[in-house]
Amino acid sequence: MGNDLSQAQARINALLDDNSFVELQSLVTSRNTDFNLDAKKEPSDGVIIGHGLVDGTLVFVFSQNADVLGGTIGEMHAKKILSVYDMALKVGAPVIGFIDCGGVRLQESFDALEALGSVIERAADVKGVIPQLICVAGNCGGGLSVLPALADFTFMVDGAKLFINSPDTISGNSSDKCDTSSAAFQFEEAGTVDMHGSLAEVVSSMRQVISMIPNDIVEASDDLNRAAEGLESKLTDAAAVATELADNRQFVELKAGFAKEMVTGLIKLDGVTIGVVGNREVDGEAVLSAAGCEKAADFVDLCDMYEIPVLSITNVAAFKSCTCQEKRLPRALSQMTQRFVDASVPKINLITKQGYGTPYVLMNSKSLGADLVYAFDSTSVGAMEASKAAKILADNGTDAAAIEKDYAELQDSALTAAAHGHIDRIVSMADARKYIIAGFEMFF
Numbered sequence: 001m002g003n004d005l006s007q008a009q010a011r012i013n014a015l016l017d018d019n020s021f022v023e024l025q026s027l028v029t030s031r032n033t034d035f036n037l038d039a040k041k042e043p044s045d046g047v048i049i050g051h052g053l054v055d056g057t058l059v060f061v062f063s064q065n066a067d068v069l070g071g072t073i074g075e076m077h078a079k080k081i082l083s084v085y086d087m088a089l090k091v092g093a094p095v096i097g098f099i100d101c102g103g104v105r106l107q108e109s110f111d112a113l114e115a116l117g118s119v120i121e122r123a124a125d126v127k128g129v130i131p132q133l134i135c136v137a138g139n140c141g142g143g144l145s146v147l148p149a150l151a152d153f154t155f156m157v158d159g160a161k162l163f164i165n166s167p168d169t170i171s172g173n174s175s176d177k178c179d180t181s182s183a184a185f186q187f188e189e190a191g192t193v194d195m196h197g198s199l200a201e202v203v204s205s206m207r208q209v210i211s212m213i214p215n216d217i218v219e220a221s222d223d224l225n226r227a228a229e230g231l232e233s234k235l236t237d238a239a240a241v242a243t244e245l246a247d248n249r250q251f252v253e254l255k256a257g258f259a260k261e262m263v264t265g266l267i268k269l270d271g272v273t274i275g276v277v278g279n280r281e282v283d284g285e286a287v288l289s290a291a292g293c294e295k296a297a298d299f300v301d302l303c304d305m306y307e308i309p310v311l312s313i314t315n316v317a318a319f320k321s322c323t324c325q326e327k328r329l330p331r332a333l334s335q336m337t338q339r340f341v342d343a344s345v346p347k348i349n350l351i352t353k354q355g356y357g358t359p360y361v362l363m364n365s366k367s368l369g370a371d372l373v374y375a376f377d378s379t380s381v382g383a384m385e386a387s388k389a390a391k392i393l394a395d396n397g398t399d400a401a402a403i404e405k406d407y408a409e410l411q412d413s414a415l416t417a418a419a420h421g422h423i424d425r426i427v428s429m430a431d432a433r434k435y436i437i438a439g440f441e442m443f444f
Contacts, residue, residue: 008048008065011098011137014203016052016061023050025083028076044068045076049084051093054210060088063098066138070102073144077105078115085122085130094131094213096206099148100138100160116143123150128305131213133206136160137199141181149192152302153209153254156183156196184257191258191295208252212266212273214308220271222247224437231429235353236286238263238278238313245311245433247271255295261285261320262292263313264299270437272444275303278313279363288359289320290328293336300339309346309440312364317356317385333362340364346443348436351375351414351423356385366422372439373423374432375414381423382412 012021028045046068051060062084064071081097088095104112120143123132127150134151140162148154148162156162163181168174179185183196195205234240243251246267253265263278277296279286303310319329340347340362349370355363360381364370375381394400417423427435 006048006065006067007137008063008067008071008098008100011135011199011203012048012050012052012061012063014199015096015206016054016059017056021050021052021061023048025049025080028080045074045080046071047077047080049080051087054207057210057213057215058091058093059096059210060084060093061096061098064100064138066100066102069105071100071138072102072105073112073116073119074105074108075111075115078119081119082122085126088130089126092130094133094210095126096133096135097147097151098135098137099140099144101140101144103139103142103144120146120150123147127152131306133209135202135206136162136183136193141166152306153206154193155202155206156186156193157199157202158183158196162186162192187255188257191255191291193257194254195256205252209266212252212268214273214306220247220268222270224270225434227430228433229430231352231432235315236281238276238280238315238352239265241313241350241352242267242276242278242311245269245436251276254299259289259291259295261287261289262295264295266308267311269311269433269440272440273308274440275299275308275310276313277310277364279315281315285320286315286317286354287320288316288318288329288333288362290325290332293329293332297332297335297339300336300343304339304343304345307345309443310343310348310364311436311440312347312349312370314349314351314355314360314363314365315353316359316363317354319359337362337368340368343369346440347371348439349373350432350436351379351381353378354380354385356380356382366424371443372425374425374427374435374439375417375423376429376432377414377426379414380412381414381417385412 026044044065047062047064049062062081085095104116132151133153134148135155136148137157138160145162145164160183161181167180186193187196228244231241231244234244239251239253243249247269251265251267255264261280261282263280265276267274267276277299300310347364347370349364361367366373414423414426418426
């Protein structure tokens with residue numbers, strides 16, 4: 001190993017349980033001697049690898065060491081990372097990587113390029129087989145930025161840089177104007193990063209996510225029959241609903257800064273990991289957007305790959321309306337729809353405040369393949385809001401108010417939808433947790 005006090009080692013120590021890390025291949029060095037590289041050789045070749053525990057869960061780790069050859073990727077550096085994937089694959093354990101890299105090692109030229117390609121290929125090949133968590137802790141640029149994008153969960157330390165092209169090389173831009181490489185940009189605008197913060201905050205988030213990764217079903221520490229409290233005030237935000245339903249009220253939201261109108265994250269229900277995807281009202285609007293649908297599609301695909309049941313929490317009334325949405329929304333809707341339809345995991349839909357028109361249908365409705373659909377007796381469900389329907393149905397001289405009243409009673413109600421078989425059960429808000437757990441338990 002190189003410097004015992006290096007940031008690369010410190011990151012590993014911060015993540016893993018105390019004294020659980022076992023370093024492997026610490027004496028590996030570069031084989032290349034071009035451009036006097038042999039005079040710069042240090043054990044570890046710029047990356048520390050090994051295995052350890054996170055709350056008792058076995059994980060395999062690599063951490064690039066910028067103190068050694070800038071953390072650049074060369075032949076032996078890449079082989080060490082590949083060995084991490086190989087070992088993790090054999091035992092079905094997660095791979096965790098800390099990226100802090102100066103790019104490909106120029107002294108090794110094509111060998112370094114092919115080495116980077118081999119790492120990217122391996123990450124793509126095992127996607128959906130073993131969980132991958134990548135933390136951008138320093139520099140991550142150019143082609144290497146594919147690696148965090150391939151990961152199942154991506155984290156970023158504030159002050160780190162993630163980019164294809166650096167901000168200052170983008171025409172008409174500079175890092176002072178818009179730092180496209182920053183954690184904030186990648187979290188809020190690009191949607192690449194699930195969580196960001198200080199190293200301590202990021203490591204805490206990583207440990208939270210690892211605790212949610214399915215392994216054996218563990219005994220729940222929360223009461224199966226605990227009443228959900230205060231849902232009446234939380235119906236507009238799927239994250240708030242999921243938190244109240246979850247064991248110990250613990251909801252790990254992913255990509256919270258991106259496409260805020262769509263919520264994605266993980267909870268446990270009676271000890272079983274469940275993926276949550278749902279709607280959040282933003283500025284009073286309950287809409288489906290292109291970015292939100294893409295976010296949902298990726299998340300449902302992740303759940304299906306790792307056999308995580310899906311709970312959709314629906315509160316939607318319209319499609320977002322603007323020129324940009326007309327360009328992107330149809331394709332994004334098709335992606336989300338395809339993921340819901342293709343997912344072979346158990347799927348339950350809880351309609352909270354409202355579900356109107358085609359947006360409701362595309363949010364994991366019965367017709368799209370939801371195994372169970374629940375709603376509250378106050379939930380509004382229909383082809384259109386009663387007030388809008390009345391304007392269309394009312395002829396000249398017809399009492400629009402009377403039509404609105406009749407439409408609300410006959411066609412704008414969860415009770416009517418249940419009578420027609422589109423909703424399986426009307427549940428009280430207090431009992432929602434109990435019935436959702438019972439619904440998922442049918443499939444185990």
